[in-house]
Amino acid sequence: MQADLVLSNVGQLVGVTASGLPSEGSGLANRFQVIPGGSIAALDGRITWVGPASELPEISRNCARHDCGGHVVIPGLVDSHTHLIYAGDRVEEFEWRLAGASYQEIAERGGGINTTVRALRKATNADLASQTRQRLRRCLAGGVTTVEVKTGYGLNSADELRCLDVIAQLDREGPWELVPTFLGAHVVPPEFAGDRQGYVRLLCEEMLPHVATSGLARFCDVFCDRGAFDLRETRSILETARQLGMKLKLHADELTCLGGAQLAAELDAISADHLLCIDQAGIEALARSRTIATLLPGTALFLGLSFAPARQILERGIPVALATDSNPGTCPSENLLLMGSLACTQMHMSPLEALVGMTLHGAAALGLSDRLGSFEPGKQADFVICDVRRFEQLFYEFGANHVRQVFKRGKLVFDANAAAAS
Ligand SMILES: [Zn+2]
Numbered sequence: 001m002q003a004d005l006v007l008s009n010v011g012q013l014v015g016v017t018a019s020g021l022p023s024e025g026s027g028l029a030n031r032f033q034v035i036p037g038g039s040i041a042a043l044d045g046r047i048t049w050v051g052p053a054s055e056l057p058e059i060s061r062n063c064a065r066h067d068c069g070g071h072v073v074i075p076g077l078v079d080s081h082t083h084l085i086y087a088g089d090r091v092e093e094f095e096w097r098l099a100g101a102s103y104q105e106i107a108e109r110g111g112g113i114n115t116t117v118r119a120l121r122k123a124t125n126a127d128l129a130s131q132t133r134q135r136l137r138r139c140l141a142g143g144v145t146t147v148e149v150k151t152g153y154g155l156n157s158a159d160e161l162r163c164l165d166v167i168a169q170l171d172r173e174g175p176w177e178l179v180p181t182f183l184g185a186h187v188v189p190p191e192f193a194g195d196r197q198g199y200v201r202l203l204c205e206e207m208l209p210h211v212a213t214s215g216l217a218r219f220c221d222v223f224c225d226r227g228a229f230d231l232r233e234t235r236s237i238l239e240t241a242r243q244l245g246m247k248l249k250l251h252a253d254e255l256t257c258l259g260g261a262q263l264a265a266e267l268d269a270i271s272a273d274h275l276l277c278i279d280q281a282g283i284e285a286l287a288r289s290r291t292i293a294t295l296l297p298g299t300a301l302f303l304g305l306s307f308a309p310a311r312q313i314l315e316r317g318i319p320v321a322l323a324t325d326s327n328p329g330t331c332p333s334e335n336l337l338l339m340g341s342l343a344c345t346q347m348h349m350s351p352l353e354a355l356v357g358m359t360l361h362g363a364a365a366l367g368l369s370d371r372l373g374s375f376e377p378g379k380q381a382d383f384v385i386c387d388v389r390r391f392e393q394l395f396y397e398f399g400a401n402h403v404r405q406v407f408k409r410g411k412l413v414f415d416a417n418a419a420a421a422s
Pocket residue numbers: 081082083251325
């Protein structure tokens with residue numbers, strides 16, 4: 001067998017899937033195997049063999065052996081919902097909120113998303129890239145090798161396209177892999193405050209066609225909620241995007257239950273995200289669809305809201321992805337493993353379901369599960385070596401960072417020891 005990289009001395013290899021993505025959602029966690037003393041062989045950044053180290057076939061040429069120190073090895077984490085490209089922060093509003101103002105009251109005072117819109121429009125591309133790069137470095141240090149990044153703080157053609165350009169530039173830089181999403185329908189920008197329909201028209205007639213032609217966004221997303229876009233507006237924006245050949249995502253049923261989950265299912269969106277307020281009808285609609293439920297427990301924690309009903313969703317066989325929602329207002333954190341701790345303790349997910357949520361199901365929520373999210377021959381050799389005895393510790397010792405080394409496409413791209421020394 002040919003390989004240029006083989007892992008040795010692995011304590012636990014977690015995240016082995018047999019072949020292909022099983023179609024039954026709830027069964028996925030059961031098929032995510034844990035192999036004590038497992039090993040992986042890779043060639044040119046792709047996995048060629050997975051199994052117990054004792055069964056490793058003979059390697060036919062010189063090959064690097066990487067000693068994993070007896071630690072746990074998991075697939076590179078996939079953060080499938082972030083708003084990482086922004087300028088500045090919103091720490092003042094954090095203080096308002098602690099003094100009692102609600103998210104919606106802050107928005108009504110001219111704060112919230114519009115504060116970040118003003119900051120982003122003033123920032124240069126170099127500023128935006130440099131601030132976003134810092135956040136991506138924190139993602140990588142936390143074991144995240146693939147990150148979805150949404151626009152949504154430009155809210156006009158020029159600034160939204162500028163953000164997509166910066167995302168493309170940062171993706172080329174690597175070593176992370178970025179998946180761009182157009183979220184021009186985040187909120188109605190202040191200059192359209194008296195003319196919501198005018199902004200929806202701008203989105204459908206100008207912004208979306210430009211974005212689709214640019215080829216710079218893989219998905220179109222809409223924030224469907226009170227204070228953002230109603231169900232009718234959301235439908236018209238998503239249907240336009242779909243006609244332009246874009247795939248769909250949806251911020252659904254976060255602050256109020258508007259029926260976003262049903263709309264996501266009806267339009268065959270790849271994911272319906274948040275779902276804090278999803279009702280039974282929404283759950284049934286998702287269960288009948290191929291749409292993945294992406295849960296973002298960091299936002300519920302930070303806003304002091306009730307967590308999404310993960311168990312009810314999982315029990316209907318709906319695949320659940322976990323992501324950070326990293327953004328300056330409602331979840332200023334890039335710590336995806338911490339979201340796993342919240343998923344376990346607050347949403348009663350098992351550690352294995354949480355890990356599947358931030359690997360295989362995260363990849364599926366980006367349409368990338370054919371090459372990311374688990375250990376299987378043919379998939380990318382993206383993996384994380386964690387200084388724990390068994391993987392459950394990643395969520396048990398919450399808030400800690402156990403990540404020692406991160407590999408992307410078979411290359412070492414982060415080493416905690418080197419980072420500590422520099
Ligand atoms: Zn979001």
